[in-house]
Amino acid sequence: MSKAKVATTSLCGCFGCHMSVLDIDERILDLVQLVEFDRSPINDIKHIEGTVDVGLVEGGCANEENVAVLREFREHCKVLISLGDCAINGGVPALRNMVPLKECFEEAYLQGPTVHNPEGRIPDDPEIPRLLDKVYPCHEVVKVDYHLPGCPPSADTIWAALNALLTGAPLELPYQLVKYD
Amino acid sequence: MSSHEVTLFIDGKEIQANKDVTVLEAAEENGIYIPRLCWLKGLSPFGACRVCLVRANGRPQPACTQRVMDGMVVDNDTEELRGIRRNIIDMIFVEGNHFCMFCEKSGNCELQAMAYRHGITAPKYPFLFPQKAVDASHPDVLIDRNRCILCSRCVRASKEQDGKGVFGFTGRSIDKRLAVSSGEGLAGTTLDVDDEAVSACPVGCLMKKRVGYAIPVGERRYDQEPIGSDIESVAANKGGE
Structure with a gap:
């Protein structure tokens, strides 16, 4: 049997959920028996070619690049999973959603107490992805098949979910493994 | 009988x-x-x-x-009523700003526990991210309206148990907000940190200052068993009767 393909990415996240993936400890040896990693920060593959069985998305959509990456994942992944609170509800980056974007920029680049910006310029280089008006949960941008909450989801939660998906078992997590913190 | x-x-x-x-x-x-x-x-x-x-x-x-x-x-x-309850819980989540990942009430929060019990991993409705005010004026108690679910437990407890009437509501529908009985904010009221109204809050809206994160993760009220288990275990113990 050929190995299942897994892709992962961190959009507007802190890589904490990826750390939690690594936190499955020695079980990662079992995991590499089951899966082959496609696009992922772990191997630095830049784009998904072909079809991937499971996509894990950390972080919400804060800028245009996040949206483009998320759409690539949706297009190429049979099963797409929102991994962690930021992907599910925006998380800490979504704290800016209660403040208009213009005020966020002004605070960050013009008025903040530690800002040194004599030209009074707000970065607008075309190489920098433009911010969205708000941070969006992934399922408000594309269809998401499963949500694994947590900040981060525990290694046990990720392991149980991946194991179920890769072995075709129903994804029914015990009470103790579904937590929002 | x-x-x-x-x-x-x-x-x-x-x-x-x-x-x-x-x-x-x-x-x-x-x-x-x-x-x-x-x-x-x-x-x-x-x-x-x-x-x-x-x-x-x-x-x-x-x-x-x-x-x-x-x-x-x-x-x-029943499946119908569980579905209705899930929808209500979903709506409460998207109508507020519930940042469980850093909330001091997490693990002891009845709203969060209710979502856990109903197997909610993500709300089905779009998040509204409304603007809601924090009142940190009181020396011992914080109001974070972002987390308020308008249950009125503090309103009733203050009136019925503390005999004070510190809390009430202003506005209607989506603009409804928790209010206090002083223009100076919570500090201008007669609220005491030991009032029943403070401990009546099911979520992290009314919080005692300087006691956050007192219980380690794993030992908090709803970490291991769903909300309501205490009531149901009474039935299980009576099972032989």
């Missing part, structure tokens, strides 16, 4: 109850948990959150305000 007792059926189980109690109370006395957020023992029922919605003789009613009647047939744990 005395004349003060009635017989009713909850999810097919026959139970006896005093004729003056509500469906929610009768269920609880018999080890049946009906999910609830705005109901709190010792306070007058309010019927605000609708999480305790049941079908009483076929009619949708909040169990916290519906009195028992002889022969009443109550549906509680």
Whole structure:
């Protein structure tokens, strides 16, 4: 049997959920028996070619690049999973959603107490992805098949979910493994 | 059976109850948990959150305000009602700014626990991210309205148990907000940190200052067992009777 393909990415996240993936400890040896990693920060593959069985998305959509990456994942992944609170509800980056974007920029680049910006310029280089008006949960941008909450989801939660998906078992997590913190 | 007792059926189980109690109370006395957020023992029922919605003789009613009647047939744990409750919980989440990942109440929060019990991993409605004010003026108590679910437990506890009337509401519908009885904010009221109103809050809206994150993860109230398990375990222990 050929190995299942897994892709992962961190959009507007802190890589904490990826750390939690690594936190499955020695079980990662079992995991590499089951899966082959496609696009992922772990191997630095830049784009998904072909079809991937499971996509894990950390972080919400804060800028245009996040949206483009998320759409690539949706297009190429049979099963797409929102991994962690930021992907599910925006998380800490979504704290800016209660403040208009213009005020966020002004605070960050013009008025903040530690800002040194004599030209009074707000970065607008075309190489920098433009911010969205708000941070969006992934399922408000594309269809998401499963949500694994947590900040981060525990290694046990990720392991149980991946194991179920890769072995075709129903994804029914015990009470103790579904937590929002 | 005395004349003060009635017989009713909850999810097919026959139970006896005093004729003056509500469906929610009768269920609880018999080890049946009906999910609830705005109901709190010792306070007058309010019927605000609708999480305790049941079908009483076929009619949708909040169990916290519906009195028992002889022969009443109550549906509680059905797919339909679980779905309605999930939708209500979803709406409460998207209407507020509930950042569980850093909230001091996490693990002890009844709203979060209710979502856990109903197996919610993400709300189905779009998040609104409303603007809501924080009041940190009081030396010992913080109001974070971002987390308020408008259950009125603090409003009722302050009035009925503390005899003060510190809290109330302003605005209507989506603009409804928790208010306090002073233009100076919470510091201008007679609220004391030991008031029942403070501990009545089911979420992280009314918080005692300087006591956050006191209990380690894994040992908090709802870390291991779903909300309502204590009520249901009473039934399990009575199982042999």
